Amino acid sequence: MAIETKLRESSEVETEQLATGCEAIAEAIRLADVDVMAAYPIRPYDGVMQAAAKLIANGKMDVEYIVADGEHSQFEIVKHACAVGSRVFVGSSGVGWFYAFEAIAVTAGLRLPVVAICGNRALDDPGAFGCEHNDALAVRDLGWLLCWAETAQESLDFALTAWKVGEDKRVSLPVAIGLDGAFLTHSQQIVKIPTQAAVNSFLPKFDLGDRLLHPDNPITIAPQVDQDWLMEIRMQNDQAMRNALGVITEAHSEFKRLFGRGGDNPFLDEFMTDDAEIVFLGQGTLSLPMKVAIRRLRKQGHKVGLVRLKWFRPFPTADIVKSLSRFKAVGVIDRDYSFGSPYYGGVLYNEIRSALYSVEKRPVVVGFIAALGGREIEQPMATEMFEKTMAAASGSLTSGDACHWIGVRK
C-alpha cells in the first residue's frame, strides 16, 4: 500500500495525547519518518500497526505499509528494506515472534538496525493472551538490543532512542522494545508528543554508508562462511554490543537535554532506594504495583525500594553491580520462566546473580516467578515477596528456597 502524502507540518509545540503504548509508538514512527513497516495481526502488539495504518490513511505520515503473509515475511521484508537504506519498523507478540525467529536471528547477524516491538505475550500452548516476557527474552543471545518500557511515554521515548542507537555506526544492531501486553499495549495514558523539530535534531538521517545495497555501491552481503571466518564475524558483533553501552549513555543524555525526560541513569530506574536495605528488581510494568506496595511498606517503617531494569541487552553489568551492592538483599521478580535453570529461577534472576558473582560485598538474591500469563501483581503477593526477601536479608535463606513461585494455586 502506498499513500503518497506530504508529511504533516512539523508541530511547533509539544502536545499531549491520551494514548496506549501502541499508539505512542505509532507517533514515534511518524516522528522518525520511518520508510517501511510490515504488519501482521497478532494480539497485543498489533495495536501499533492499527494506529499506524490510521495515521497513514489520514495522511499524517508517508510510510510504505506492507501487510505481510506471516511474521517470518514481516521481519524479512523490513530486513531487506533496511539493507537498501530504509528506516524500518516491525513487531510481533508471543508465538508470532517465534514464527519470525529465523528472520530475527539473521537480522542481528547482518547488523541491520531494524527496530521492533514485542508486545509481550505468553507462548502457546495453551493459547493465551496475557503478558509473559519469554517471547522478547528469546533474542537475548543473538545480538539484538533489548529494552523494556514502563509507560506509554517511555514506549515513545525508547522507540526514538532505538533508531538513534541501533543506526549508530558503532552499534549497527537491531533493537527490540518490550511492551507488556495489555498493561502497556492497551492502556491509555497521557503522553507528551515531542515536536518534529526536536526529534529531527535528536535523530539523524539513517545512513548505511558503504554497506548500502545499491548498484552504485556494489557489494556482496553475507556469503557462506566456514570455520575459518565465523569467530571473527561473531567477534565483530560482540564488539558492537559492547559499544552499545556507551552509545546508549550518549543518546540518553542527549534525549534528556532535548526532551527533559529519561531519569538519572540510562539503564536503571531507582525508586526509594536511597536508604533502602532491600530492593525489588524487575522489568516493565510490574514496577507500578510494586511501587504501590513499597509506599505502603515504607509507611510501616520498612526500608525497601525498587530498581527497574530498562535495558536487558546490553546488560548494564557495572551499573547493576554499583547499584545492588548497596543493599542487603534483592528480590528479583521474573515475569518469565526458565524451566530447569539454576535454582529453578527466572531468566532475570540468573542474570542478576551472575552479574553479582564476583562482587565482594554482594547482596543476597531471591528469585520470584510471578505474574505469568498476564496475572496481576496484587498487594498480598508483594507482601509475600517482601517477607521472603527480608528473611533472606536476615540470613535465613537456604539454597532450597532461593526461588519462589508467587500467587500460584496449589
Next chain:
Amino acid sequence: MADERSISIEVVYRGIFQKTLAQRICRSVVLAARKSGHTGTAFARYGDSPERNGVPAKQFAVVAADEIELEASMAKYEPAVVDISIAVDDTLAKGVESWAWYGRQPLWKPVRENGWLLVTSDKAPEAVLAQTDAAERPYTLGIIPGGASFAGLWVYKDDHTDYRVLGAIAKIAPQWMSLETAKSTALELAKGDKGAAASVQYGYDATVLRPVKKGEGTTGHEHLQFEKPGWTKMRPGIVVDARKPGERNPQYKKYTARTMRPVVNFDTCIKCTMCWLDCPDECFEVTPEGHYEVVYEACIGCGICAQVCPVKDCIVMVDELKFTDNTDKWQLWKQDRPKYNAWFEAMSGVSADPKKAVAPNAATSAGNANPAANPTTSAGGDD
C-alpha cells in the same frame, strides 16, 4: 611408521563422481584394521560438503592401536599430517583448490616426511611426478595402475579401484593391514566376488614405488595462497567487495576441478558463440576476430562447450595431464598458425585441417580425448 601407535590416511578425489569410491576406501581401511585388532574412524572433510562435481574433496581413515590413541584424531575436520595420501585421479597431481581462500595446495601437502603419496594412474611415475609440485620433503610416490574411476553416485560402477588401493596400502603399511586382511575385507565388500581379492593382489603386486627427493617435481604451477584477515580488518556487516566488471574471482580459480580441458581449432570455428553462451563458468572470451578462446584459469572441464559446438572436432576435450600450464592459446594461433595447429593436433589427436577428416589417432587420443567415451556414470553416456 614414524608413530607406530596410529596411521592416518587421506583419499583425495573428485567431488560427487568419486564420493562413493572414497567412502568405500576409507571404510574398508578401518574395517580391515579392525580385523587385525585395531580400532579406527572414517570421515569426510566437512568443508567439502556440499560436494560439487569435479571439485577436489577429501575423506580420511585413521587407524589406531587403541581408543586412547584414536581420540587424538577425533572431532577434527581433517588431520594436519597424514602418513598416506591417496589420489584416485592422477590429474589431482596439479594441486588441490577445494574452496575460496583455500588456495591451490600441492597434492602432498599433508604427507609427512618419508610418507607415501599413492596415485591411481595409467601413466608412469615420472609422468605424474613431472606434474606434481616440487617436494618440500622426501616422500614415496606410488602408482596404482588404472585410470581414474568415476564410479558414479546413485549407481556405483565398481571397477575394483577400491580393492587395488587396499592392496597398495597392504604393500606399504603391512603392520596395519596385512595382504590377507585386505583380501578378506575386499571379499566381504564385494559379497564374495573372488575377483575382488584378485584385485587386491594386483594392487599389491603392480603398484610401482618411486622415492621422491626434496625438490623433485615441477615448479611450474601457480602459487595461489591467501592470508586471512582478522576481525578488525574484515568489513562489518558480513560485507564483501563485489567483483569489478571484467574481473574474474582471484581468490577462487577452480581449475583444479578439471580432469580434461577443451582445445579449440580456430580454423574450423564458425563463430557461432554457442561455447561462450552455454559455458556455466564464464570461461570463454571473444577475440578481435570473433573467435572464442578458452581462459584455462577459469575452465573446469565440464565438456559442455565440446558438446554444444556444431562443428565436428572444433572443440576437443583432452586429458589435463597433457598440459603443463594454463596459458591461453589464442595468441599462439595469432602469431604462428602452423605451430598452433601442430600443437592442436598433438594434443587432441585430430587433424586441424578442416579439409581432412582424419580419424583420431588411437595412439594419441586415449579414451579421454572424446568426452563421450569417458562417461562418469552408467547412465551418463548416450548408450
Next chain:
Amino acid sequence: MAVEPKASDTPLDLPQIKAVKDVPYDELFVSGHRTCQGCESALVMRHMVKASGPRTIVLGSTGCMYVANTTYYTTPWVVPWMHTQLGASGSAALGTAAGLKVLMRKGKLKDEKINVIAFCGDGGGADMGLGAISATLTHKDYNSLVLLYDNESYANTDIQLSSQTPYGAVTTFSPTGTEKRLMHTRWKKNMPGMMAAGHPESRYIAAGCAAYAVDLMNKIRRALELGGPTFVHTLDPCPKGWDYHPQYSQELGHLAVETGIWPLYEVVDGVCNLTGPTRQIAEGRKKRKPVYEYLRRQGRFAHFADEDVEHFQAQVDKMWTEWLIPGVIPFTVPQKDTALLRIDKKAQPLHETAKTA
C-alpha cells in the same frame, strides 16, 4: 585475457534479444564460483544478470546458488547481491522493492529504475517459500522478479526430495531398495501454472530453461520491463543430483522440453503463450519425444522398471491431451460445460440460452 572487456553494452531499457549475437557480452556473474561441472543453475544465474544488466540488485536465498556461488571472503557477483533465507525470496524481493520505492519517492535515493531479482531453488521456492512468493505476487505496486531455479531436489544439502522432484526419482530421501523400488511417487507440483492461475495481477509468469538461452533471457527481460511482481521458473538439469555426465546439461534441457515434460510458456497480462519447441509441439509441427529418451540418460531413474516408465509417459500424455491448457492448467471441464464455462467462446452461454428461451 584476449581483449579488454568492452564498456557496458547492456542497454538499460532491456529490449528483446533477437539472436544469440545480440546477447550482452558483459559478465555480471563471473568465473570463480564453486558450482559443479556443467551446472545449469549457474548458467541461469549468468543469463539472469546478463539479461537484467548492471542496474540490478540480486537477492539469493539459501541453496546451491548461495552456498556454492558465494564463499566468504570473495564473491563472483559484479552486481550488488545479498543473501536471504531459504523461504524468504518473496519477502526479500518485496522488502527490497518497497525500500527502493519509498526512498526514491521521498528523495532519499536518486529516482531511477533498479531491477530487483530474488532467486530461490525449488526447495526454497516451491516448498518453504511458496507462501511468501505468492504474497509478493499480489503486491502489484512493487517491481520485482522472483526467479525459481529448479534442479528438482535440495541439491545443495545432499540431494534430498523436494516437491519438484519428478515421479520415482532417486534422492537421498527417496533411495531405491530391496523392498521398495520407488520411495517417491508424488507428481511434480505445477509451480508456474499455479503462480499464473493464482495471481491475476501479476503481469508476467513464465517457465523457461537455460538450454534455450535467448528465450530465457527474453523472459527475464519481459518480466522486468512489464514491472510489478513477476515470476520465472527455470528447469535446470543438475549433473550432481540427476547423475549424468556434466557435458550433457544442455542436451537434457532440450530433452525435458522435447518430451513435453517441461513446457515452455509465458503468461503475459493473463494471456498464455507457448514458446520454443513447446509451441511447435502444440502446433503439431514437432512430435513429442518419448519420455524414455530423457529418463534413460539419468542415474536417478536407473532403477525404473517398464511400468514406471509407462506411468511417467501416461502422466505426461495427460498433461498434453487432457489438461485445459496443455502443460499449464491441470484440469479440464466436462464437454457439456464448454459453453457454460466459456471454453468455447463462440457458443452461447447457457444462462443466456435460458433467457432467450
